Amino acid sequence: xxxxxxxxxxxxxxxxxxxxxxxxxxxxxxxxxxxxxxxxxxxxxxxxxxxxxxxxxxxxxxxxxxxxxxxxxxxxxxxxxxxxxxxxxxxxxxxxxxxxxxxxxxxxxxx
Amino acid sequence: xxxxxxxxxxxxxxxxxxxxxxxxxxxxxxxxxxxxxxxxxxxxxxxxxxxxxxxxxxxxxxxxxxxxxxxxxxxxxxxxxxxxxxxxxxxxxxxxxxxxxxxxxxxxxx
Numbered sequence: 464x465x466x467x468x469x470x471x472x473x474x475x476x477x478x479x480x481x482x483x484x485x486x487x488x489x490x491x492x493x494x495x496x497x498x499x500x501x502x503x504x505x506x507x508x509x510x511x512x513x514x515x516x517x518x519x520x521x522x523x524x525x526x527x528x529x530x531x532x533x534x535x536x537x538x539x540x541x542x543x544x545x546x547x548x549x550x551x552x553x554x555x556x557x558x559x560x561x562x563x564x565x566x567x568x569x570x571x572x573x574x
Numbered sequence: 575x576x577x578x579x580x581x582x583x584x585x586x587x588x589x590x591x592x593x594x595x596x597x598x599x600x601x602x603x604x605x606x607x608x609x610x611x612x613x614x615x616x617x618x619x620x621x622x623x624x625x626x627x628x629x630x631x632x633x634x635x636x637x638x639x640x641x642x643x644x645x646x647x648x649x650x651x652x653x654x655x656x657x658x659x660x661x662x663x664x665x666x667x668x669x670x671x672x673x674x675x676x677x678x679x680x681x682x683x684x
Contacts, residue, residue: 464633472614495671506578506664506675507617552616559671560605560624561632566616 465490467555469565476543477573484568486553487535493555496536497562498527501550510551511538543572577601578667578676586682593652595679597665606648607666607673608632608640617664623648655683 466489476482488496494515499507513520513527513536520527524543529536540547550569554562581596597606605624609617609632619632621640629640637659641649648667652659660683665676 469616497672499675506677508675509672512671556671560668561619561622562607562673563619564609564617566614 465493465555465557465563467553467563467565469553469568471568472566473569473571475571475573478543478545480543482540482543482547482570482572484538484551484553484570485535486537486555486565487533488555488563489534490555490557491531491534492557493563495556495559496527496529497554497556498525498538499552499554499564501552501567503549507552540570543570545572545574548572578665578674580663580665580676580679582679583677584680584682586684587652587655588684589656591652591655591683593655593681593683595650595652595663595665595681597648597650597667597676598646599648599667599674600646601667601669601674602645603667603669603674604645605668605673606642607668608638608648608650609664609666610634611662611664611678620650655681657683659683 497512500510501507526539553565607622608620623642639651663679666673
C-alpha cells in the first residue's frame, strides 16, 4: 500500500517567518494530496489540497507544491502568525476515497 | 455545514470491557472511517466503510470491529479492551476527495 513520510516532526519559527513541511509518498498512482490542520484539542480540518495534474496551488498565505517525478509535496506558510501554531498532516490518496496520512508536524510560531 | 459527531469526548474503561464508540454524520456521505491518533504515529486507519453493511480493514484492525447498519452511523467496537488501546479515536466521513472529522474520543483503558 501507500506509505507517506512527513518531516520535520516539530518545527519552531519566529512570527513573520516562513514554514515549510515536506512529505513523500511511495505509490505513483496517488493523485490527490490534502493537508489538514489540527489545533490543540480540536478536530483536523482541511486547509488546502492539490491534485496530480497541478504543480502548485496557493490560498492567501499557504501554498502547496507537488513534484510527481520525485513523489514529494510540500506545504509552505508565509508570514506566519501565532494562530498558525498547530499540528499539520499531509495525506495521499488514490482516487480520493482512502487517505494515507503522514505522522504530523507540530508547528510552533513564536511571537 | 457538515456535522460529524461522536458519542463521547472522554471515556474510561477497564481492561476486558466491551467498548462501543459511535459516530454519526448528517451529510449523506457514503464513506466513513475510524482512525486512531497517537503521538508520533499520526492518523492510522482502523476500518472504513463505503456503504451500509460494508466494511474494509485498514492498517491496524486487530482488536477492533465495526458496524454500519445505517448510512449515517458507523460504530467502532473493542471486543475486549486492552491498555494498548488507550488512544484518541477519530471518526471521519467523506465524499470524493474530502474527509470531515469528528471531535474525537479520548479513550483510556485502565
